[in-house]
Amino acid sequence: MQLNAGCELHFNAKETTPLILMLRPRSGDGQWIIKEEYHITPVVNVTEFTDMYGNLCQRVIAPEGPFSINFSATVQTADDIDVVLDAPYTPVENLPDEVLHYTLPSRYCQSDMQGQLAADITKDSMPGYGQVEAIRSWIHSNIKYQYGTSNAxxxxxxxxxxxxxVCRDYTHLGISLCRALNIPARMVVGYLYKLDPMDMHAWFEAYVDGRWYTFDATQDKPRGNRITVAYGRDAADVAFTTQFGDMELNTMSVWVNAVDEAEAEKKAPEPATVPDASGSTSQTTTAA
Amino acid sequence: MQLNAGCELHFNAKETTPLILMLRPRSGDGQWIIKEEYHITPVVNVTEFTDMYGNLCQRVIAPEGPFSINFSATVQTADDIDVVLDAPYTPVENLPDEVLHYTLPSRYCQSDMQGQLAADITKDSMPGYGQVEAIRSWIHSNIKYQYGTSNAxxxxxxxxxxxxxVCRDYTHLGISLCRALNIPARMVVGYLYKLDPMDMHAWFEAYVDGRWYTFDATQDKPRGNRITVAYGRDAADVAFTTQFGDMELNTMSVWVNAVDEAEAEKKAPEPATVPDASGSTSQTTTAA
Amino acid sequence: MQLNAGCELHFNAKETTPLILMLRPRSGDGQWIIKEEYHITPVVNVTEFTDMYGNLCQRVIAPEGPFSINFSATVQTADDIDVVLDAPYTPVENLPDEVLHYTLPSRYCQSDMQGQLAADITKDSMPGYGQVEAIRSWIHSNIKYQYGTSNAxxxxxxxxxxxxxVCRDYTHLGISLCRALNIPARMVVGYLYKLDPMDMHAWFEAYVDGRWYTFDATQDKPRGNRITVAYGRDAADVAFTTQFGDMELNTMSVWVNAVDEAEAEKKAPEPATVPDASGSTSQTTTAA
Amino acid sequence: MQLNAGCELHFNAKETTPLILMLRPRSGDGQWIIKEEYHITPVVNVTEFTDMYGNLCQRVIAPEGPFSINFSATVQTADDIDVVLDAPYTPVENLPDEVLHYTLPSRYCQSDMQGQLAADITKDSMPGYGQVEAIRSWIHSNIKYQYGTSNAxxxxxxxxxxxxxVCRDYTHLGISLCRALNIPARMVVGYLYKLDPMDMHAWFEAYVDGRWYTFDATQDKPRGNRITVAYGRDAADVAFTTQFGDMELNTMSVWVNAVDEAEAEKKAPEPATVPDASGSTSQTTTAA
Structure with missing residues (x-):
């Protein structure tokens, strides 16, 4: 299905503030960017680079005052995600070199401390996809989804x-439990069609049977029509925006429409949640 | 100046044909992609990767029959290119590691065979920018621009x-003569505003005084408003399209409009040249 | 000074166990590997790859039974490290793209939670090197060095x-406090001449005034004659050995000798500490 | 078999001369570097980097006067190379992204001009390994091996x-003919046990049936016990030494000994050929 997805962010900068943005999805990996627009107001110089995970990152310096970003893309997405219940565990010795680091603990996924929990949850599961699905399902059933209960x-x-x-926390827990079993896992941030309430989203991928599979502990069944914006070890790597200065996010809107629907009614995007400012000198906007 | 540039290619595939396309410019390096559209008809699966030079490459398989590609982008470009006549030569020992390979000979730039010519042309020039400008100027004055006189x-x-x-040949000669003097040089392909006749274009960059400078031997004076699509050692690296099968390019249109102008009159793109088929089993569409 | 440094590890594998080793230093960055030997017993197939930080990693599969590794290298090292007390802070907008991720929190360096402590320690310091030195000095004075007080x-x-x-903890704290001030910081593991007691070592580098500087909070004054084996965000990235199976490290020896001294008396290496097994299914050997 | 291989080069620099060396083999790809030594006289500062093909490159600046390099390594090598006569052709659409550029023409391998010759040689061959072997065999039978008949x-x-x-020319021709058939091919430089006369050597690899296979048109049958030092598109990428200044190579010795044999008799290395100086301002030492 073709989706039109995007976001609009309105900031107020109390001082000149450098930002790093991670808003531009890449073609490949099952998605094709047919059309995209990226507006930054006021017009400033922007440079772009590819980070160590292959994500496109934009660097800008916001002048003092109002600063807004509007990104939208029309993307061909897959209607379904692959579900292969008996996909076997890939032994560590068979993992590709570039996948190995996804077995390591990271800032928000302390897999070195969750071996026992992972073992308990998966004790009756088939090694591989079965273990990951047991983890995903356990999180879905045992973690309560509630805004405002977690922070950066x-x-x-x-x-x-x-x-x-929220989705970010579900994802971190899923990743951490997989890694505790030596299953490589990575965070994905992006858009999900018909996510309710609509917002930027996060889910995870686990590497079993020689490839990455998609898992989303916030949903009660497998759902496709996702747009991947960035991959990383955890939320530290994939903030949509990182501000290095005194800058406030006033409003943020996110939308994902089927293209036909989008053309039928050009409805105004609805405002989504504004994350709390973290206590650090750099602030980030992440998935919820 | 904001430019809207793009191209439309119509092929006829006599058999299923894999293609590699290099049509999507990247933000950064002084240009910002505000908007882009990329349509391939019929709809096929497309994957995208980044090559060793950082270019975005699209891989598709064209089914038998008509196959067309339409790419367009709205890009913020620089109105001028930097001209610094006394920018000094950067000694080889001070070149960054990743620039070194641009001193080596390549398929179409046999710098190992053009040391004498390079020395003759630049004998009165200041080392660095002065040498490159002498080369550019010599090519502009001594090579006749004529379609149909060169091939792949x-x-x-x-x-x-x-x-x-044509522009490709001017560029290869400029690159080769620079490298013969141990000045790193690379090919750039893309769009140039008000190029006459309009077509995909090629020019070169030379590395002096610690950075890349733009040179275009086809033009009689320095001109900005360029959109870079890809960098490479020479045309072997940066074909806009490479077809691995029996596939004919029937028509190709290229346009570059100032955005105001573009909005004022939505004029139909004019057909540009269709390159001759090369004798090899893979064919390429390159700049002229 | 030329140093001969190395280590010898004796494991006992209770099952076939894949390992990743990070023991081979690279030339460059102020050190030149004149000579090296790398023996693994029994002889097994080894492959080598470069990770995302540029470290050389070796992958092996240890068969059941005794397994030992002996690595040694003769390296030209710098006798001093650069100390530039007034090297200024590099604003985030001027950081190279590839350095940016060293400002992010990581597994063992939760910089997002240590902003207040960092601000307190550096309140009277000059931005840049001065802040980092204040952090280093504060750690040296306020953290007690004691084996067995920390774990993986x-x-x-x-x-x-x-x-x-221990050194690993000193390093994590130094890194975390730097990042809380938006100063990029990374972990270094390797060898230090005359470290007492001798062991694999860890320290950190901070990026100020456009380059990396070396800091070591375990030492009371700046000391050179270091051999860098690997760089990373924190200890999760730079374990000397990572075992994915039931495998015991029985003894580990580490030595660093001045080359003249080394030739004069071929003294047997002294056994160093054996780290406790972590509770996870993968175990690591790290610096202390 | 364990081999001890190395080379010794004696230059005379008439001026301060930057050099790039490519002499250090890497572990991996079926070879394990057990021991290595790298001496440069006089002692100068050396930095090392990894080029776009993954080769380790050393940069040095030779002062005026005599300058010598001695490199040696003890390497575990495979006794045989894989020969799979019916390994099928890998269609272009199935080639990994990072292999694609090995189908392109390069400085010394103008595959775009050799389609007819490649078709003629392989007209009775099975697509894939069969074609490459037909090319290798045709070169072996139809090209006369003779020193001094070719240059840079x-x-x-x-x-x-x-x-x-010589070996370099055999290799270029093999690569070019493979690429003319859309079979990826790359140059390998390194050492071959019992090469006669002993020298640095060059051969090629072709990508069929999803992996690289080794081919050597200078030999009358498949032979293992090779040490790979570097990979590239052709000799432009993999010169053992590149000098950017007025510097003369006076003598060059190359040796490859079985380790037992090497220990039995420490025989002096025999001098090998000294390549002619090329006419360019940078000179290279390449395989013969």
Whole structure:
């Protein structure tokens, strides 16, 4: 299905503020960017680079005052995600070199501390896809979805304790539990059609049977029509925006429409949540 | 100036034919892609990768029959290129590691055979920008611009002999003569506003005084408003399309409009030249 | 000074165990590998790859039974490290693209949680080198060096609380506090001449005034004669060995000798500490 | 078999001369570097980087006067190379992204001009390994091996005409003919045990049935016990040394000994050929 997805962010910069944006999806990996627009107001110089995960990152310096970003893309997406319940575990010795680092613990996924929980959840599962699905399903059933319960410092260990969180927390916990079993796992941020409530989204991929599979613990069944914007080890790597200065995000809108529908009614995007400012000198906007 | 540039290609495939396309410019390096559209008809699966020079490459398989590609982009470009006549030569020992390979000879730029010519042309020039400008100016004055005089096998040595060619040949000769002086040089393909006749274009960059400068031997004075689509060592690296099968390019249109102008009159793109088929089993569409 | 440095590890594998080793230093960055030997017993197939930080990693599969590794290298090292007390802070907008990710929090360096501590420690310091040196000095004075007080899960936040640790913990805390100030910082593991007690070592580098500087919070004054083996965001990235199976490290020896001294007396290497097994299914050997 | 291989080069620099060396083999790809030594006299600062093909390159600046390099390595090598006569052709659409550029013409391998010759030689061959072996065998039978018949500018087209050359020319022709059939091919430089006369050597690899296979047109049957030092598109990419200044190579010795044999008799390395100086301002030492 062709989707038109995008976001609009309105900031207010109290001082000149460098930003790093990660908003532009790439073609490949099952998605084709047919059309895209990227407006930054006021007009400033922008440079773009590819980070170590292959994500396109934009660097800008926001002058003092209002600063807004509008990105939209029309993307051909897959209607379904692959579900292969008996896809076997890939032994570490068979993992490609470039996948190995996705077995390591990271800021929000302390897999070195969750071996016991991972073992308990998957004790009756088939090694591989079966284990990951058991993890995904356990999170879906045991973690309560609730806005405002977590922040920029909340990690998988925190979420395993509190049993509450948003998509970002579900994802961190899923990744951490996979890695605790030596299954490579990575965070994906992007858009999901008919996500309710609509927002930027996060899910995870696990590497079994020689390839990456998509898992989303926030959903009750497998769903396609996703647009991947960026991959990373965890949320530290894939913030949509990172501001290095005193800058406030006032409103943020996110939309994902089927292209026919989009053309039928040009409805105004609805405002989505504005994340709390973190306590650090750099602030990030991440998936929820 | 904001430019809207694009191309439309109509092929006829006599058999299923894999293609590699290099049509999507990247933001960065002084240009910002505000908007882009990329249509391939019929709809086929497309994957995208980044080659060793950082260019975005699209891979598709064209089914038998008509096959067309329409790419367009709205791009913020620089109105001028930097001209610094006294920018000094960068000694080899000070070149960044990743620039070194641009001193080596390549398929169409046999710099190892053009040391004498390069020395003759630049004997009165200041080392660095001065040498490159002497080369550019010599080519502009001594090579006759004429379509149909060169083909996919024509090299810098051929052009130095024949004294005739198109933008691709001018560029190869400029690159080869720079490298013969140990000045790194690379090919750029893309769009130039008000190029006459309009077509995909090629020019070169030389590395002096610690950075890349733009040179275009087809023009009589420095001109900005360029859109870079790809970089490479020479035309072997940066064909806009490479077809691995029996496939004919019937028509190709190229346009570059100032955005205001573009909005004022939505004029139909004019057909540009269709390159001759090369004798090889893979054919390429390159700049002229 | 030319140093001969190396290590010898004796494992016992209770099952076939894949390992990733990071033991081979690279030339460049101020060190030149004149000579090296790398023996693995029994003889097994080894492959080598370069990770995302440029480190050379070796992959092997240890058969059941005793397994040992002996690596040694003769390296030309710098006798001093650069100390430039007034090297200024590099604003984020001027950081090279590839350095940016060293400002992000990571597994053991939760910089997002240590902004206040970093601000307190550096409140009287000059931005840049001065801040980093204030951090280094504060750690040296306030953290007690003691073996056995930390483990594979201990993070910078833990160390800031417990005020005790080994070189790895000193390093994590230094990195985390730098990043909290938006100063890029990375972990270095390797060898230090005359380290007492001798062991694999860890320190950190911070990026100020457009380059990396070396800092070592375990030492009371700046010391050169270091051999870098690997760089990373924190210890998760730069374990000397990572074992994915039931495998015990029985003994580990480490030595660093001045080459003249080394030739004069071929003294047997002294056994160093054997790290505790972590609770995870993969175990690592890291610096202490 | 374990081999000890190395080379010793004695230059005389008439001026300060930057050099790029490509002498250090990497582990991986079926070879394991057990031991290596790398001496440069006089002692100068050396930096090392990895080029776009993954080769380790050393940069040095030779002062005026005598300058010598001695490199040696003890390497575990495979006794045989894989020969799979019916390994099928890999269609272009199935080639990995990073292999595609090995189908392109390059400085010394003008595959765009050798389609007819390639078709003639392989007209009775099975697509894939069969074609490459037909090419290898045709070169072996039809090109006369003779020192001093080619130089730094000799290309595959030249060799197809002259029917004479050395290992470098055999290799270029093999690569060019493969690429003319859309079979990816790359140059390998390194050492071959019992090469007669002993020298640095060059051969090629072709990509069929999803992997690289080794081919050597200078030999009458498949032979293993090779040490790969570097890969590239052709000799332009993989010169053992490249000098950017007035510097003379006086003597060059190359040796490859079985380790037992090497230990039994420490015989002096025999001098090998000294390549002619090319006419360019940069000179290279390449395989013969």
């Amino acid at each position: 410092s909340t990690s998988a260990v925190d979420t395993a304790n509190s049993r509450v969180g | 096998s024509t090299s810098a040595v051929d052009t130095a002999n024949s004294r005739v060619g | 899960s201990t993070s910078a936040v833990d160390t800031a609380n417990s005020r005790v640790g | 500018s000799t290309s595959a087209v030249d060799t197809a005409n002259s029917r004479v050359g």
